[in-house]
Amino acid sequence: MxxxxxxxxxxxxxxxxxxxxxxxxxxxxxxxxxxxxxxxxxxxxxxxxxxxxxxxxxxxxxxxxxxxxxxxxxxxxxxxxxxxxxxxxxxxxxxxxxxxxxxxxxxxxxxxxxxxxxxxxxxxxxxxxxxxxxxxxxxxxxxxxxxxxxxxxxxxxxxxxxxxxxxxxxxxxxxxxxxxxxxxxxxxxxxxxxxxxxxxxxxxxxxxxxxxxxxTSNKGYFELKADNNNQLLTALEELNWFSSVKLEGDFIKAHISDKVSVSASNLNQKLVEKGIFLSHLNKKKQSLETQFLELVKNTNNHA
Missing domain, CATH: 3.40.50.300 (P-loop containing nucleotide triphosphate hydrolases)
Structure with a gap:
């Protein structure tokens, strides 16, 4: 160019x-x-x-x-x-x-x-x-x-x-x-x-x-919900696919690690194998705003 x-x-x-x-x-x-x-x-x-x-x-x-x-x-x-x-x-x-x-x-x-x-x-x-x-x-x-x-x-x-x-x-x-x-x-x-x-x-x-x-090319995150969110939380942590997994209100947010590539169907299949059936599963991207705040926060930490 x-x-x-x-x-x-x-x-x-x-x-x-x-x-x-x-x-x-x-x-x-x-x-x-x-x-x-x-x-x-x-x-x-x-x-x-x-x-x-x-x-x-x-x-x-x-x-x-x-x-x-x-x-x-x-x-x-x-x-x-x-x-x-x-x-x-x-x-x-x-x-x-x-x-x-x-x-x-x-x-x-x-x-x-x-x-x-x-x-x-x-x-x-x-x-x-x-x-x-x-x-x-x-x-x-x-x-x-x-x-x-x-x-x-x-x-x-x-x-x-x-x-x-x-x-x-x-x-x-x-x-x-x-x-x-x-x-x-x-x-x-x-x-x-x-x-x-x-x-x-x-x-x-x-x-x-x-x-x-x-x-905004971060891997994004999954928003999930099951009848037993505590059981789901444990299962997600055991997968080692996520940089962070936390409960926010009724939903669990699982941020995908930069080292892995995972689709919603892959994740759903894995959880079914573990006997966990989801009532909600949504893959989302972080907004530019979230990215920007992360960027600014990181530069503050390194200052």
């Missing part, structure tokens, strides 16, 4: 270390999530990659070229801060002003307004827009110069559930056009639903970088 961006040992120190020696690659046509709580260094990382913040040390390469020059910026669409439009002008006129600044033809305006679902409201003034519509107009503005890369910093921040779904759908549709997207978010759910890859930041340090499905 073609590398769009390569980050090498990027560090930024203010009074404290905001970004600590992070390295990752972004490949063309994927959706990357920069995931971490507020204050984890996401916005500072974006600032450096767009040359609005000077790094303390480290390098990055856009399209194989070191740093971020004006030519590179023409290939990038970015929303880093709150959308800044003229409140008394229409969406269409606001985009004409942006098009002038970006030296982009007006013909793109209709196209981008349709991408974000605002074409019918193009004549309405910006001040009449809801927060979600304002955010969608910002995405339209970032798409005006037909970028190869779209950078979005917390694109669903403050939006209601409907607004979040609309933004998510827009991002997914833009990604289908082959545009590489990098999203900063503190919302695990957002990253899990939108992104193919994730870089997890904690206090400026990258504690995971890889595919989202790799992060």
């Amino acid at each position: 073609e590398k769009i961006l390569s980050v090498k040992n990027l560090t930024k120190k203010f009074k404290r270390v905001a970004v600590n020696n992070i390295s990752f690659d972004v490949e063309k046509g994927n959706v990357y999530g920069l995931l971490g709580p507020n204050g984890s260094g996401k916005s500072t990382t974006f600032g450096m990659l767009l040359s609005t913040i000077n790094p303390t040390s480290g390098d990055w390469f856009w399209f194989g070229k070191k740093g971020t020059d004006s030519e590179t910026l023409k290939k990038i669409g970015a929303i880093i801060e709150q959308p800044n439009f003229y409140p008394y002008l229409s969406a269409e006129v606001n985009l004409k002003i942006v098009a002038e600044i970006k030296d982009t033809p007006y013909s793109r305006i209709e196209e981008v307004l349709k991408i974000v679902g605002l074409y019918e409201r193009r004549k309405d003034t910006f001040k009449t827009y809801s927060l979600g519509m304002k955010q969608r107009l910002a995405i339209a503005s970032a798409m005006l110069n037909n970028p190869e890369v779209l950078i979005l910093d917390e694109p669903t921040n403050g939006l209601d559930p409907e607004g979040i779904i609309q933004i998510r759908d827009i991002i997914t549709n833009i990604a289908k056009q082959g545009i590489t997207i990098i999203i900063a978010s503190h919302l695990l759910d957002e990253i899990e639903k939108i992104c193919s890859h994730v870089i997890v930041l904690k206090e400026g340090t990258a504690i995971f970088s890889g595919r989202v499905d790799e992060m």
Whole structure:
């Protein structure tokens, strides 16, 4: 895969270390999530990659070229801060002003307004827009110069559930056009639903970088129930297939060990052989949230 961006040992120190020696690659046509709580260094990382913040040390390469020059910026669409439009002008006129600044033809305006679902409201003034519509107009503005890369910093921040779904759908549709997207978010759910890859930041340090499905590729766990849960608990522990087996309410959770591969039918058969008949058996995956908390907990333990 073609590398769009390569980050090498990027560090930024203010009074404290905001970004600590992070390295990752972004490949063309994927959706990357920069995931971490507020204050984890996401916005500072974006600032450096767009040359609005000077790094303390480290390098990055856009399209194989070191740093971020004006030519590179023409290939990038970015929303880093709150959308800044003229409140008394229409969406269409606001985009004409942006098009002038970006030296982009007006013909793109209709196209981008349709991408974000605002074409019918193009004549309405910006001040009449809801927060979600304002955010969608910002995405339209970032798409005006037909970028190869779209950078979005917390694109669903403050939006209601409907607004979040609309933004998510827009991002997914833009990604289908082959545009590489990098999203900063503190919302695990957002990253899990939108992104193919994730870089997890904690206090400026990258504690995971890889595919989202790799992060959630744990073997998962079984949720089980039998008439005699104590007998079932003992049988599961004797199998040595599980890293942990514990009773939670009416159900037993048996987390599958990384060293084994086991299906629900295999497990059921084994238990029947032991004279245990299940009234409930469900194989589940740990959510990205559980994985993320495990990851953060592990780095705390090693600190």
